[in-house]
Amino acid sequence: MPQVATKVLQDGGPAVATQTQSTPVKASNQTTLRGAALKPHEREDIRMGREALGGGINWVTAGFIAAFHVGAIVALFFFSWERLAVSAVLWILAINVGIGVCYHRLLTHRGFQTPKWVEYVMTVCATLALEGGPIFWVAVHRVHHQHSDNLGDPHTPKEGPWWAHIGWMVMGRSMHTKSTTLSRYVPDLARDRFHVWMSKYHWVSLVGCGVLLFGLGGLLDHSLMGGVKMVLWGIFLRVTLGLHATWLVNSATHLWGTRRFQTKDDSRNSFWVALITGGEGWHNNHHAHPVSARHGLTWYEIDPNFYIIWALSKIGLAKKIQVARFDKANPKPAGTS
Secondary structure, three states: OOOEEEEEEOOOOOEEEEEEEOOOOOOOOOOOOOOOOOOHHHHOOOOOOHHHOOOOEOHHHHHHHHHHHHHHHHHOOOOOHHHHHHHHHHHHHHHHHHHHHHHHHHHHOOOOEOOHHHHHHHHHHHHOOOOOOHHHHHHHHHHHHHOOOOOOOOOOHHHOHHHHHHHHHHEOOOOOOOHHHHOOOOHHHHOOHHHHHHHHOOHHHHHHHHHHHHHHHHHHHOOHHHHHHHHHHHHHHHHHHHHHHHHHHHHHHHOOOEOOOOOOOOOOEOHHHHHHHOOOOEHHHHHHOOOOOOOOOOOOOOOHHHHHHHHHHHOOOOEOOEOOOOOOOOOOOOOOO
C-alpha cells in the first residue's frame, strides 16, 4: 500500500504543505480497471474498490437515495422564501462547514487545527448532509487519494461517469457503520469515542433536524402541512442537491476542466463545481497539494470553505493552517523535486 508522508515547512510566511508519495501504477485513460489482476496482499487495501463489491445493488442505500429524490421533486411544488432561506442556512452548515471544512480539510487531511469542541460541532454539521459518519467518509477519501484513478479508487470515472457519480454508492455492501473495519485507514478517528459514536449514529442529527424543521414550518404556516413542506425543503431537497454537489467532485472534476499540475491522476480544476461546493472544485490543485487547507491558489479561484477557516483563525479557533504556495513559473505537485 502506498505510504504518504507529510511535513510543514515554516519560513516566515504561511505554512507550506508538502507531500511525498510512492508512485502507483497508472492505468491508461483508454482502459478499464475492471477485471485487473489482484495480488493477495492488495485485496485488503482496495476493499472499497469495484473489485471488492461482490455484485448487486445495495437496496437499503438505493432506497433511501430514491426516496430523497422523490421528496426533492415534491418540494419544488411548495416554494416559499422562508423555506429557501432555511435550506440555504442548512446547506452552508452541512456542505461548507461540515463536509468541505470539517470532513475534508480538517479530518481527512489535517490541513489545520481547531479545538476539539469546534471539531465535534462541525462533525455534527457534516452529518446533516447524509453522507455518512466521519470514519466512513474520511476512510473513503483517504483511499481515494492513495489509489486515485487506479485500481482500488472507490469512485474513479475510469469505471464510467455514472459509476463515479452515484454507482459506487448504490452497489455492493454498506460500510457506513463498519468502524472497526475502516479503522486501519483512520486510526486517529477510531481512537476518538465521539467520532466512533457519530459514525454509528450519524443519522440521529438529521432526524433531530427534521423534527425541528417540522415544528418551525408548522409555526410559520400555522398548520401541520406547513411542517411537512419545511421538511421537504430543509431535508429532502437540500440533502439531495448536496449529495449531487459532492458527487460531482468525484465524477466531473476527474473528467472535465483544466490541469495546472501534472498529478498522477486525472484530477482537474472546475470553476462551476467549485462554485456550488465552496471551493472543492479546484480538484487538481487539491490533488497536487492534498494537505493544503486552501484549494483556490490564485485570486480568481474562489474558495469559500477556506474563507471559513480563515475566519475561524481570526477569532482564535483555527491554527497551524497549511497553505500551499503556487509558483506560476514552476508549478509542481507537492513532494516533487
